[in-house]
C-alpha cells in the first residue's frame with residue numbers, strides 16, 4: 001500500500017469510527033462528565049493511567065485539566081500516574097510491571113476521587129489491577145476502551161467503548177473524547 005492508499009484508508013476508517021462513536025457514546029460521555037464534575041466539585045481528584053499511546057493520552061488530558069484547556073480558570077485536580085520514573089521503576093522492579101498503577105492508587109487514591117484507565121484492548125493487566133484497587137478503596141472508576149472492553153467491563157462505573165478493534169482508531173477517538181471531557185468540565189464547573 002502506498003502513501004496515498006494509506007491516507008485514504010486511514011481517513012475512511014477514522015471517519016466511520018468517529019461517526020459510530022458519535023451515535024453510540026453520547027449518554028456514556030454525559031455520565032462520565034457528570035461523575036468527573038461531581039468528584040472535582042467535591043474536593044476529589046482525577047487519576048489517569050494507561051500504557052504506550054494511552055500513557056500519552058493520560059498525561060495529555062491531566063495536563064489540560066490541571067493547567068489550561070480553553071479557559072483561564074482555577075486549576076482542576078488531575079494527575080497522570082505514568083510520569084514519575086522513580087515510582088514506576090521501583091514498583092516495576094520490586095513488585096512487577098502489572099502493579100505500577102495499582103501501587104499509586106493505593107498511595108494516592110482517596111474516596112471521592114475518580115480513577116480513569118485507558119486501554120484499547122481492555123486487557124492491560126496494570127490498568128485492570130489499578131481499577132480493581134480503586135474499586136476496593138471506594139473510588140469511582142471509569143475506563144476508555146475499545147469494542148472489546150474485556151477485563152475492564154465489570155470494573156468501571158463509567159465506560160466509553162469506542163466501536164472499533166483497531167488500536168490507532170480507538171486511540172484517535174480516546175483523545176477526541178478526552179478533549180471533549182476537558183471542555184465539558186470547564187463548562188460544568190462554572191468556568192464560563
Ligand SMILES: O=C(CO)[C@@H](O)[C@H](O)[C@H](O)[C@H](O)COP(=O)(O)O
Nearest residue numbers: 051052053054119120121124167168
Ligand atoms: O500507541 C500505540 C499504538 O497505536 C502503542 O504504543 C500502544 O499504546 C501500546 O502497544 C500499549 O501497550 C497497548 O495497550 P492497550 O491499549 O492494549 O492497553
Ligand SMILES: [Zn+2]
Nearest residue numbers: 053167168171
Ligand atoms: Zn498510537
